[in-house]
Amino acid sequence: EKRISELNNLKSDYPNLADKIFPISADANDYLRNFCQGDWRFKRAIVFLDPYGMQVKWNTIEAIAKTQAIDLWILFPLGVAVNRLLRKDGKISEPVKQRLDEMFGTQDWFEAFFKEKERRSLFDIQRGFEKTANLDSIAEYFNKRLESVFAGVARNPLKLHNSKNNPLYLLCFAIGNPNPKAKGLALKLANHILQMR
Structure with missing residues (x-):
């Protein structure tokens, strides 16, 4: 509630945009899946997902991709969540496995x-498991998951580091529009943005 009132203050901060500011208090996954339903033939949108940890569920990403009209920028919790949860011995609790299943959709x-x-x-x-994943292979895996549902995905996602140079997030871009010209232009722009460091 406090955050909603802060967001409502944006209306007074930007009075010329007040009629376009609609803070909504809801689960983002539920809201976005509902938002994606309907006729998108004559609409376009960009969604920027900045999740807290692993809160974005794969079925939300699928719903966005299915519109074929929404482009997605997402901060994937590469080092801040996923890599930390992948124990070296492969012993991952069931609740954590379920969260990873929901986030990756598989x-x-x-x-x-x-x-x-x-x-x-x-x-x-004794049989067991050993972690073979590193930050690069986790990033590649997530990007391939995006490729499985979107028309196009930027090949060079950007690792975002903290002040100690530890990777925290991976900034990824995916385009929903399958039109070759639209896809080419969007990917060209996204790749340019992602190369700017």
Whole structure:
């Protein structure tokens, strides 16, 4: 509620835009999936998703892509959440697995990020898993997931670092419009923006 009142103050800060400012208090996933329903043939939009952690669910991303009219900029929680949750031994709690499943929209992330490992002792063989993923492979995996639902995806997502140079987020771009000219232009612009450092 406090945040909504702060956002409502934007109307007085920008009186010439007041009729276009609509702060909404709702779950962003629910709101966006509802927003994406309907006729998008004569409309275009850009959505910028700046989630807190892993709050954006894959079915929200799919709903955006399905419109074929919305372009997406998303801050993927590369180092701030995903990489930290992928334990080196592959022992990930069920609630965390479920959150990763919802964020990636599939369970095959586990096979992409871990390999089976055997440890032999004097008396037996112990089977387990070992993390093979690094920040680059996680970034590539997420970008490929975007490619599976969008008409086009910028190939050079931008890693955003903190003051100690640790990667926190990955800024990704995806275009919904399958028109070759629109796709080409949007990707050219996005790639240019993503190369600016």
